[in-house]
Amino acid sequence: MRHVALLLLAGLALGGCSIRRDRFTETRALIANQCGSCHVVPGVTGANGNVGPSLEGIGTRQVIAGYFPNTRANLVRWVAHPQAMLPNNAMPETHLTPEQANQVADYLYTLDR
Numbered sequence: 001m002r003h004v005a006l007l008l009l010a011g012l013a014l015g016g017c018s019i020r021r022d023r024f025t026e027t028r029a030l031i032a033n034q035c036g037s038c039h040v041v042p043g044v045t046g047a048n049g050n051v052g053p054s055l056e057g058i059g060t061r062q063v064i065a066g067y068f069p070n071t072r073a074n075l076v077r078w079v080a081h082p083q084a085m086l087p088n089n090a091m092p093e094t095h096l097t098p099e100q101a102n103q104v105a106d107y108l109y110t111l112d113r
Helices: 002-018 025-034 072-080 098-108
Strands: none
Touching (some): 025 098
């Protein structure tokens, strides 16, 4: 009986590990749905668009959209409201919530290689 209890506990512990997701799982899905048809985004399945620039290495770029200093605040605002920042540019409004825009920026800044 003791062995059965230990096996059950071990199984629960291992089972918990197998369903653990990294912190960007939902963000990758959001990027795939919102950004992937226009941009290549490394690490995001299906994000292989060729309308906008590849976002590979965006963390090392000096400017965003050719106009704005590459700061976190500018990137968050750009991914949420590009038309407010640069009217009539090619990037559409994404309608992301502030939380979603912050998550996308966090992920994009991991692409600094």
